[in-house]
Amino acid sequence: xxxxxxxxxxxxxxxxxxxxxxxxxxxxxxxxxxxxxxxxxxxxxxxxxxxxxxxxxxxxxxxxxxxxxxxxxxxxxxxxxxxxxxxxxxxxxxxxxxxxxxxxxx
Numbered sequence: 001x002x003x004x005x006x007x008x009x010x011x012x013x014x015x016x017x018x019x020x021x022x023x024x025x026x027x028x029x030x031x032x033x034x035x036x037x038x039x040x041x042x043x044x045x046x047x048x049x050x051x052x053x054x055x056x057x058x059x060x061x062x063x064x065x066x067x068x069x070x071x072x073x074x075x076x077x078x079x080x081x082x083x084x085x086x087x088x089x090x091x092x093x094x095x096x097x098x099x100x101x102x103x104x105x106x
Contacts, residue, residue: 004071005070005071006042008069009042009069012065012068012069013040013054029054030053031050061077061079
């Protein structure tokens, strides 16, 4: 495994857990404390399910998190790519759904 990937993962996990202990953060993610420790020490990498959980905790899509880990810059976010592939009717439905979610009384 590329050392840069392991270092960025360690930094990302440490930042994601913030002031929480490894034990508390492990419960949030649904893994053992030793697993979090291994991620932070560059000894192990998360499986896909846990990469998705870490991305969510960081407020990112999994594609964005993986791009960060590999030191890549996305020219467009995966969300932008998805929206560009949608029909206008689907975008209109999505916009209405978002508006309802933001302001349920609207």
